Amino acid sequence: MLKNPIFSAYSLLLLGSAAFAQWTGFGLNPATPIKDVPKSVRENPGVYRSHYAFLPRWFGGK
């Protein structure tokens, strides 16, 4: 590895970054963070509406 210091540094950076991302569970988030969801949602789920609830729907088959 000492004979290829640049390649080894490159590999270390790649693997180190991947391992860090892996360990912390880092990833592209498909979700939207939300804050201050009212406590009453547990009693009345309809007081909160998802950001995704208003999109047009159509899923056809072949």
Next chain:
Amino acid sequence: MQAPAQKPAVRAFACPNCGGGMELRGFQHTRSAVCIQCLSVLDTSDEKIKILQKFDNRQRVRPIIPLGTRGKLHGTVYEVIGFMVRTITVEGTQYSWHEYLLFNPYKGFRYLTTYEGHWNDVVPCHGLPAAATAGGRKAAKYLDRTYKHFQNAMAETTFVMGEFPWAVKVGEKVESDDYVSPPYILSAERDNKEVNWSHGTYMTGAEVWSHFNLQGQPPAASGVFANQPSPHQGRVGRIWKTTLIWLAIWFAAVVFFGISAQNKLVFDQSYRFDPRAAARGEASFVTPVFELPGRTSGVDVEIRTDLANNWAVFNLALINDETGQGYDFGQDVSYYSGVDSDGSWTEGSRSESVTIPQVPAGRYYLRVEPESDPNAPAMVYQLRVKRDAPHVGWLMLVLPFLLIPPIVVSLRSASFEGARWAESDYAPSSD
């Protein structure tokens, strides 16, 4: 008392063709010389100088290292005393290279050859190379080194100047075979009487200029020469060895993250959804609270349905029961199947999953709001939540990037060798 050794003297005479003054610096070794004025080739092996050949082509070639130039090679001072141009014809194209004859009264002769800015320091072989094979091809073995055959050609002497230890003649032809083992080259030259083997070592123009203290810059090297050492020599093996070490580390990391993940099922519940009933009321509901343990890591939410030729959309929110913070996301599920003229088919999947990254530990619940075609039949679905499922996506992503450097080095090395052998008898286009 022993008499002191006699110092060799330069022999001077007049050219019998043009009368120009000439000096022989090769002493008794010189068998022929070329008049620098009229370029007649003279036989100097005898006291009576005879004309061997008159120069009828007035196109002179000017040696880039002038005759008489002195330089130091391997610790010995040599003088340039002869110059010749030799030419081979390959598929109708003439290729010419220059040869400089160097002489030292105590060490003898050696040659400097040059072609397209590439140089070789050439000496006669001290032993006879043996015939061999390398990779199924013709080769020669000399001093425990195997040289691969490179090229066979008829070499013709097309211009001469200075003096030579043999009876040189313009138009003289020999069959030449070159064998290479960079940075060395082995050459066999055959005529009707004998075979002469010589051994060359690649030199750069800058080295020649330095050794001979020449002014200006040497001509730039063009292309890849037969025995030019590859700048990638040894690098390919070294970088692949290093890559294997990193691949082993990568594999160990994959195993580590695979087995160290909690992969804990924290919620698993089945539900029934009737779109017709939902159209008359509120479809959304919340699940019981569940615990997400451990360090901040990902959460997998998997939805398994019994959909058949239908679709469903799940509007979901993973909400921290204590802070009211969370993540809002949606997931579509659709599954269709049938039979047509091409046979049976399916489209989509009955199960889908979403991974929410970096979710802190805490008590959470899901708000679920399913949707579907209002006329679709009721479906049963299962919600499964897993903490820290074993994903190794990032490690998989870097794998090709780990392989890029060794592949690039290998390709560059192969390209260099390809350029070298493209000029040989073994070029890919050659039969």
